[in-house]
Amino acid sequence: SAVISQKPSRDICQRGTSLTIQCQVDSQVTMMFWYRQQPGQSLTLIATANQGSEATYESGFVIDKFPISRPNLTFSTLTVSNLSPEDSSIYLCSVARASGDNEQFFGPGTRLTVL
Amino acid sequence: SQQGEEDPQALSIQEGENATMNCSYKTSINNLQWYRQNSGRGLVHLILIRSNEREKHSGRLRVTLDTSKKSSSLLITASRAADTASYFCATGMKTSYDKVIFGPGTSLSVIP
Numbered sequence: 001s002a003v004i005s006q007k008p009s010r011d012i013c014q015r016g017t018s019l020t021i022q023c024q025v026d027s028q029v030t031m032m033f034w035y036r037q038q039p040g041q042s043l044t045l046i047a048t049a050n051q052g053s054e055a056t057y058e059s060g061f062v063i064d065k066f067p068i069s070r071p072n073l074t075f076s077t078l079t080v081s082n083l084s085p086e087d088s089s090i091y092l093c094s095v096a097r098a099s100g101d102n103e104q105f106f107g108p109g110t111r112l113t114v115l
Numbered sequence: 116s117q118q119g120e121e122d123p124q125a126l127s128i129q130e131g132e133n134a135t136m137n138c139s140y141k142t143s144i145n146n147l148q149w150y151r152q153n154s155g156r157g158l159v160h161l162i163l164i165r166s167n168e169r170e171k172h173s174g175r176l177r178v179t180l181d182t183s184k185k186s187s188s189l190l191i192t193a194s195r196a197a198d199t200a201s202y203f204c205a206t207g208m209k210t211s212y213d214k215v216i217f218g219p220g221t222s223l224s225v226i227p
Contacts, residue, residue, distance in 0.1 A: 004157075031213050042203060043158075043217040092157060101146055101163060102207045104215055108157035 002027050002095050004107035012113045013083050020079045021110045023093035028073040031096040033104065034066070038089045046091075049076040083114045120218055121204060127224040134191040136221040138204030139184075145207040147180055147187050148215060152201045161189075161202075194225045 003026040032049040055068035205215040
């Protein structure tokens with residue numbers, strides 16, 4: 001498994017601002033993903049972060065709202081833009097190696113509260 | 116809609132008892148994974164079972180997979196208070212080797 005860290009671990013933001021979340025892995029991985037977990041809910045995939053190219057977004061998620069960067073194989077950022085209270089969630093990154101099993105390992109998550 | 120559905124949604128048992136959680140899914144899968152989440156923190160990967168496997172063990176965990184019924188179960192034996200958490204199944208679909216889809220989860224409470 002990989003060791004994954006996320007920054008910040010939590011934040012409280014004002015409506016209309018943006019928050020950028022960082023995800024760092026201790027080894028090179030092929031796949032990186034960003035998930036949202038709304039209060040009391042399961043995880044929903046936002047996008048796959050592709051190294052050196054634009055992220056692949058799932059239905060219902062757009063680049064303008066959730067811009068993602070992945071400059072190398074160990075680091076990615078997710079920005080949640082133009083925040084509203086409905087964006088209050090836990091945001092998690094996960095990683096997987098191209099082993100054919102798509103076994104994913106998760107970071108500790110970032111708890112975002114929007115006032 | 117989500118690929119997996121889990122039942123029960125919530126489960127409360129006494130310490131020492133066994134806990135069984137079930138997961139059903141709709142389409143063909145490559146594998147199925149179980150995760151644990153404590154109090155809204157990060158997810159811990161528990162076990163992965165491939166579509167050609169029927170049963171896997173890891174410590175006090177036993178996972179079964181029935182592809183004909185499109186269902187899986189997670190059994191935790193001799194439960195402990197520290198097992199209190201939410202448990203999620205996630206399916207890796209044959210049509211997409213890089214993504215997994217999470218079920219709604221089961222909230223387990225183990226009473227000391």
